[in-house]
Amino acid sequence: MTLVVGVDIGNSTTEACAAEIGEDGLITYLAGALARTTGVKGTTENVAGVVEVVRDALAAAGRAPADLDTILINEATPVISGLAMETITETIITESTMIGHNPDTPGGAGLGVGTTVSLGELPGRAPGSPVICVVGAGVDYERAAGDINAATARGVPVTGAIVHGDDANLIANRLRRPIPVVDEVTLVEKVPLGMPAAVEVAEPGRTIRTLSNSYGIATVFQLDPEQTRMIAPVARALVGNRSAVVVRTPTGDITDRRIPAGSLTLIGETARRVVKVDAGAEEIMATLRGVRPLADAAGEPGTHVGGMFARVRDTMSELTAMPVGEVRIKDVLAVDTFVPQRVTGGLAGEFALENAVALAAMVRTSRGPMERLAARLRAELGVRVLIGGVEADMAVLGALTTPGVGRPVAILDLGGGSTDAAVTTARGQVESVHLAGAGDLVTSLIDSELGLENPGLAEEIKKFPLAKAESFFHIRMEDGTARFFDEPLPPDAFARVLVLTDTGMHPIPTRHTMEKIRQVRRAAKERVFVVNALRALEQVAPRGNVRQIGFVVVLGGSALDFEIPDMIAQAVAEFGIVSGTGNIRGTEGPRNAVATGLVAHYTAARTAEEPAHALG
């Protein structure tokens, strides 16, 4: 009997599988263990994590460390991935033409048109032409309402109001003649005075009709066709709001500017193409397909993408002592996304959804300092350390221990930094591919699309289902079922969307609905994992034909996700393939494939070398 431990050093976790190999080559699997990878995969920093996981696996197996014969480690090559986000559009309001935020409680209802006048100037205003009153910061609602009533009584028709504080209803309720009031305009002092303006507030539950319609604005301000063409973007920006203000200034405008985001150079083995990042993800990916297999890529210096590529190269060169010039970008994934951004020139903190392109890149070397790592391990643990076969081959061997899996089999390893795939043919040859873009990119998409600026929370939204707190004692889950509690929920959770993590419920401090957050989460997973799964299978499949693969086993940390495996199964269903989450050795789930494969590979090699033993 020989006691061995197979150790798989991954990007984020280090996994071990302890087993005993009999003289007849029969493997008895004893236990598995898991720890965080210390340092970057494939470097000597990994030693601490490996020592921990070997100790844990032996303890779980009930074996003494002294009995350990051999540690088998995988040929772990460092894979480093980088992420960058390039915003490619920008909304700019010039001359404070409009206010298009959505205050919780605007006051009154209807449309008011007139010249903008500050509250202080109201008493000096001559009767006659209608005015829109602008109420600055710190003015009490009683005084504002009193002054407006006094002006109206004097024959100065006040037809609408723009207010700094959260006072709209308080003012509207005290007016003798009802007018629309838009409040919470934080930069109210920047509203241009003496200009024609229109204020519109819709009834609760409705949206504005006049100011969101180009011809509505044209009617209000008596615009000619040329001027109407100019004002059209304002109308478009106000669609869907419950309240709005439009001020007619001489050259006021709202523009949708495209930001030059630089270009990306994709160098294939035979071709070299340049693509503009602001052309969008589809264009970038089409160009990439045109030059595949990718030999290297470069981003324009001074752009986010250029910076990201430089960062990835530098990190890899530091780790492997390779000159920066020799580090090659092996894959790029581009995803179209949108980012809520504060509108430049906005008066009330308006946000606009801007287009952006997210990019993931990956570098990989075959020259990992594995020998140094093995020597350090030998010194630390005092046992034989063998560097086993190629990672992909080992993963395939491990995957084959899943009950019900047969050849030809493909594995999809969904990790944090990269998506890997390998396929084995009936003759036992293994083809593998490593693609950029995985769990970390999904987290980053969720973070930016929801405007969270909190990667920790985005990570939780990715991993756990949502619910909404409907009272202090019950929550409604995503699928409509309710759950009740004996203890009241904390006040900061009240009426909020919550993410149900394994450490408790965490409120999501945004105004997004549960449906919206769910949709963003699922779309991010689709755009990264489903796209990459198909891209990977296409590249490893015999003659590029995915139908030739019989079985797909989904492995890796992201295979534990509650919806990703289902999405992938659905996406490959049309190819007539059996696809599912792996269950290594029938017990480990999608984990431990490489560690198990190492033990199986070592045993097979030993038995082949010593046929006499195997027979005896």
Add this chain to the structure above:
Amino acid sequence: MLSGDLHDRRADREKRTRPTVVVRYRPVPANRRCLRELGAGLEEEGVPFRAEPVGEDSTARELAYGAALASDLDVGVGVDAAGNTCVHHAKLPPEVPALAGPPSAARGMGHNAARLVVGIPFKTIDQ
């Protein structure tokens, strides 16, 4: 018998006041401003309330819980002699109020008492 029952219930309903948030406060002069701010917060959110002065000396939390029990909307606000405010819900345990704040937070407490009724997330209170 049946019709009698119906009649009684209708009469009952007429006697009842319209559903409001109940605000119970210690009637000291300093609380005038606090009450005005509380009321402004509730009014801005469009939720009706009624204010009741209370004679005995109680904490804001005790006043708020009593007020919540008296409210048809199950939401009450208490204001103690120092102007501290507390928002309570009748379904919560008496010792666990929904929110509590100093006199300077009165406007925000009014907003949030209303939001407790309407069922939308609380406003961050700037004091």
